[in-house]
Amino acid sequence: MTKLRISNGMFISMIVNMIFVKSIGVTQGTLARIAGQDMWLATLLGTLQGMLFMYVAYLVMKRAPGMNFLAIGEALLGNWLGKIVALVVLTFFIASSGPIMITFVYHLQDYFLPEAPLSLFLVSSLLVGALGCFYGLEVVARLALLGMLFIFLLNVLIIIGSTQEFDIRNLLPVLEQGFPSAAEASLHYDADCAMAIMMAAIVMPFVNNADKHGGKVGMTGLAATGMVTLIWALLEGAVLSAEVTSRYTVSCMKLARNAHIGDFMQRYEMIMIALYSIPVLFEIMICIYGTSVSMSKLFGMRSNRWMIVPACLLIGGFSYRIVGDHFRAMQYLEKVWPYIAVPIAFGLPVVMLGLAVILRGRLRQAG
Amino acid sequence: MQVDQGNRQLTFEARLSRNSETIDSVLGSSVDVQKREFMLCGKPDHKGICYFLDGMVDSQAIDGILRALVVLGNELNLDPASLRSADAIRTRLMYSASAKLCGDASDGVQGIVSGDTLVLVDGLEEGILVSTRGWKDRGIEEPSSENNVRGPRDGFTESIRSNTAHIRRRIKDPKLRFDSMIVGTRTKTDINIAYIEDLVKEGLVDEVTRRLGDIKIDAILESGYIEELIEDAPLSPFNTVQSTERPDKVAAALLEGRVAIFVDNTPVVLIVPTYFWQFIQAPDDYYDRYWVGSFFRIIRYVAFFISLLLPSVYVMLVSFHHEMIPTSLALTIASGREVVPFPVLLEALLMELAFELMREAGLRMPKPIGQAVSIVGSLIIGQAAVQAGLVSPFMVIVVAITGISSFAIPSYTSSLAIRLFRFPILIASGLFGLLGFATMFFALLLHALSIRSFGEPYLAPASPYRHSEQRDMVFRLPIWMMDKRPQFAQDTQREGDRQMPRPGKGKS
C-alpha cells in the first residue's frame, strides 16, 4: 500500500463532518435549553474555544512531526506510562460513541423507522463503520470529502425550505439570558469540538505538511464547521423559536420537518437525512478507528486491523446501553459527556504540551 | 516468446527432405496446410518447398514469391549455384517487402500458423519466412455499441494492425509507441501496448507490461480476458478498466497520458488507468459545443443516479416512508396499488427481472425476431400486467425510466455494473427502509472509494478532489479552458496561453 496521505482539504472536511452532525442535531436543543435564543452565540463561542485548543494540539504535534498523540505519549513517558495516554484516548472515543449513536439512532429511528429494533441500527452502522476502517484512513478521508458536498447540499435545502418562515423577532433580544448562560452553553458545543480535536490528535500526522500549517488547517476546519453549524443555529432559533427547539431531542429534524418547498413538496426531510447519513457514518468510522488505534496501542500491536472488531463490540455494547433509554441518553448527553469530553480534549493537549516542553530531549531522541 | 508445448529446439538441416519431415511432424496432416514444391530458377537440382496455411495467406503474395523464386532467377540470368545461402536468395531474388531468415524450425512453424510462408530450399540450413498474411477482414464500420451523432464514424476491427494504424493516423507523433507482447500459450495472441512516451504516467508502462507478463493462460479470445487478468479490484463489480471500440476515444486517452492495450482478434481496446466518471462521458461531449456538451453530460449524471437509485427510492417511499410523498401523489400511487397482490419490493424485483429478461432476449434473438420480443414484452408488461392488476402503473413507469436511464450511460459495460448494483440497494431499502438504503449505499460508496485503477483512485477527481481536473468533470468546459492534462501525465500543459478566440484582436 502506498504511504497514507491526507490532503489539507480532506482534513478540513473531516473536521466539518466530525462536528456538524451532532452539533446541528442534538447540541442545538441543549444550547436552546440553557441559553435560549442565544444558541447561535454559544455556537460561536464554542467555535472560538475549539480553535484555540486545536492550535494547542497542533503545537504538541509540531514538536514531533509524524507522530500522533499515542506515539508522543510513549516517547515522552516511556512504554508503560505511555499507555496511560492510550487509555485516556480510548476512554474518550468509547465515551464519544454515546452521543454519536444517539445522533444516528434518534434521527433514523424516531423519525423514520420507529418499529425497527435498536440493534439493527447499531449493527448496520457499525458494519459500515468497520468496513470503512478496514479500507483504511485514506478511504475514510475521501468519504469525508463527499460528506462535505452532502453537507453543502443539506444546508442549501434547509435554507430553501425555511427562509419563508424566517422570523428575526425570534432571535431577539440578544443575550436576554445573559452572557454567563451563553458561555455555559458553549461548553456543550466544546464537547463537539472535542471530537474533532481528538480526531486531529490521531490523524494529524498523516496530513500533508501537518508540521508546517496543520494548526492553520485545523483551525480553518473548525471555523468552517462553525459557519455551517451557525446556519442551523440561526434557522432553528428564528424559524422554530428557542422555546420549540428546546423541547426536542433532535431539534434539527424538527426544523427539517417544517421545511417545505411550495405546497407540493410538503416534506422532504428524508432527502436531508439521506444526505446527513454520510457525515454520521463518517463519525462512526472515526470513532471505531480511534478506539481501535488506541486499543492496539494499549495492547502493543502494530496494526489496528485486529482491533476493529473488538472495538466495534465495545462501542456497540456501550452505545446500546446508552441509546436504549431516552432518559439515560439525555442524562448522559447533557450531564456526563461534556465533563468527559472537554477535560480530555482540552486538557490532554495542554498536559502533553507541558510535558513536551519539559522533556524535550526525549522527544528529540524518539523523533 | 516461449514455446513450451513439447517441441524442443528444432533446427534446420542441409537436406530438404529432413526439413520437410520436421515441419510435417509438427503441423500434422491438417487440410489447410499447403505444401508447394518448386525448383529454384527452374533448375531441377535445386528443389524447394513453400509452406503456408490456406485461408491465412494472400494468394497473390504467394504467387509473387513463387515468381521470384522460379522465374526471376532466369530472367536475371542468375545461376542457382551462386545462391548458396538463404540470405543471398532473400536479398538477390525476392522482392517481398517483409522477408526474414529463420534458422529455427519452431520459429518457422510459428510463422506458418500466423499466416506467413516458409520457404525451404534444398541444401540450405536456413529457411526464409515471408510475410504473406492476408485474410478476409470485416470492413471498418461504426461501432454498434457506442454511437454518436457528431464525430468520426470509424471503429476498430478484429485486425490489430489496422487498429493501431487508426491511432497512428490520428496521432502523428514520433513519440507514439506500440510495444508488442504475445500472451496465451496456445492462441499466441498479439497484444500491443500503446502510449505516448513523453506523456504517459511514469512507471505505468512498466506496470502494464509486468501485469501482462504475469499472465499464464492458454488462450486469449477477447480483451475481456486481459481485462479480468490485470484489473486492480478483481472482486469488485466495478470495472476499473475502460474498454472501447472507438479510435477517437483511445487517441484522446493516449493524449491524456493513459495507456491503451490492443488485443488481436477483437475490436475492443482497453484503456488504463480509468476513473469511474469516464464511463459517463461520451465523445460527443467534446465535439458538440460546450454548452450542449455540459448539458447532456449532466443529463447523463442524472441518468446514472436514476438508474442506480430510483427503484430503491420508490420502494422505500411506498413501503416505509409514506409521509414523504406529497399527498396527492400518494393518493394516486395508493389507488394504483389498490388491487396489486404483491408487496412493493417483490413487485419491483419482478418487474426489474422482467425488464432484464426482455433486454437479454432482445439482444440474443436473431435481429428480425428481436422486434417481436420488444413488442410482446412492452404489451404484456406495459398493458396487460397493469390491467390484470398484477403490477401498478407506477411501478411500470419507474422500471421503464430506470431502464431508459441505464441505456443513456455511454459505456455499456459499466451500465451493466450499475444494473447489478441496483439490486442490493433495492433489497436493502425494501427490507429496512431508509436505514437499509443509506447503509447499503454507503457501503458501496466506501467500496468505490477504496479501489484504484493502476494507481489512480477510482473516484478521482471528485474524491480525492483535484481542482484542475474539474474542468472536465461535471461540466465540460470550453476547449480553450481545458488546458491541463490529468495530473498523472508527465507533461500536464496541453494548450498555449489565452486560447480563447478573440476576433479582431491584433488585426485592424
Next chain:
Amino acid sequence: MTRKILILFSSLAALMTCVSCVGQRQINELAIVTAVGIENGQKPGTIRLSAQIIRPSDARGQTGAPSGGTGQPIYSALAEGQTIFDAIRNLGRFVSRRVYWAHNFLIVMQEDYARNGIEDMVDFFTRNHELRMNTRVAVTSDSPAEVISTITGLEVVPGQAVDNLFQDNEIVGQAPSSDMMNLEEAYLSRSSEPILARLTLVSRGISNKKPQEHGSLKQVELAGAAVFKEGRMVGWLSPEETRGLLFFTERLESGIEVVGCPNSGNKLSLEFRDARLKVKPSYRNERPEFRIELRAKADVVESGCGTNIAKIRPDIERALEERLKGEIEALLRKAQREYHSDVLKLADVFRNKFPAEWRKIGDRWSSAFSEARVDVAVKANVKSVVLKSEESSQ
C-alpha cells in the same frame, strides 16, 4: 478485502432473516386520514375523535386495474377513548386498515373541547413523527364530525378542500391561517398566545337536483378566529376583528373594505394594498405603551356613488381609515378588555425592544397587556380607480 466483503454481506443476510421487513407497510394497506375532528366524549373525561379516511381508488378514479366503485371518496368514522391516542387505537377496532396520520390536512376541535384546554392535543400532534407540521388547525362551534365529512362541491376530499380554503385565505383575509407549526410556537412561547381559525357549517351550497331549495347544502366556511389564553380557548373573534388581527400576525397586505358614499346612501368598495403596520412600543410609568401605525394604499374597485370620485376622494379616504381603525380597535378591545390575551404578539415587539423591562413584567404580561395604552393611527391613500378615468367622466 474479499473476506471482509463476504463477512459484511453474510452478516447482512443473517440480519435480514432475523428482522426482515421491520415496520414495512405498503401504501395501499393504509387508511390515510385527511382530516380529524376532536370533541368531548359522551362520558365526561373522554374524547371523541372523528376521522375522515380517504378511499384512494374512488378518490382518484381508475388508475391501473379496476377497483373500488362505490363512488364515495371518503369514509368517516368515530371513536371514543380516554385520551386522543386511546381513541385512535379504538378506531382500529373497526377500521380494517392501519390508520395513518401523515397526510392529515386538518385538525378541527369542538369549542367545548378547546375551552377545556388543548395541551394534550398540541402535545400529541407534535410528538408523533408521522404528522406533518403544516396541518391546519381550526375550532368549530358545530360538530367536528360533521365538518370533516361535509363534501364540498369542487374537491373530492373534504380535508383537502379546507386546506385549499386556508391557502387562498389571504384573499378573503378574515381568518388566521393557523397551522400546527404556528400553534406549537405560540403555545410554548412565554410571550404570545395562540389563535386558531374558525370553521362554521353554513347552508350555502345549491343542489343541482333541487335548485329551488337554494342554499340547502351545508358548506364549510372559514371565517373568524378563536382566542386562547394559557392553553384554553376563551372566546371568538368576529371576521372583522380577525381582519384587524391579521395585520399584526400575518402582515396582511390587501383586502376589500366597503364604505358608504359620502353623498348618498349607496356603497363603494375599496381594495387596499401594500398595507404596512408598525408597532412602536414604549415604556412609561412601569407600563408598556404601544403606538400602532397602519399605512395603506387603496383602489376603488366598485362604486355606486354616481359622482366623480376625485371629488369625494378625501371623504372615502377618511371613511376607509375609520373602518380599518375600527377593526383594529375592536380587536384591541376584545383582546385587552374581554379576553386579556395577547394574540397580537405585542409582547414579542416589546420584548425585543425592552429586554430588561420585559424581565420585570414578563411574568404578569397578560395583566400588563390589558392595562397597556394603545394608540392606533391609520393613514390611507386612495391612489387609483383602476380602469376608468374619473376625471373626465363627467
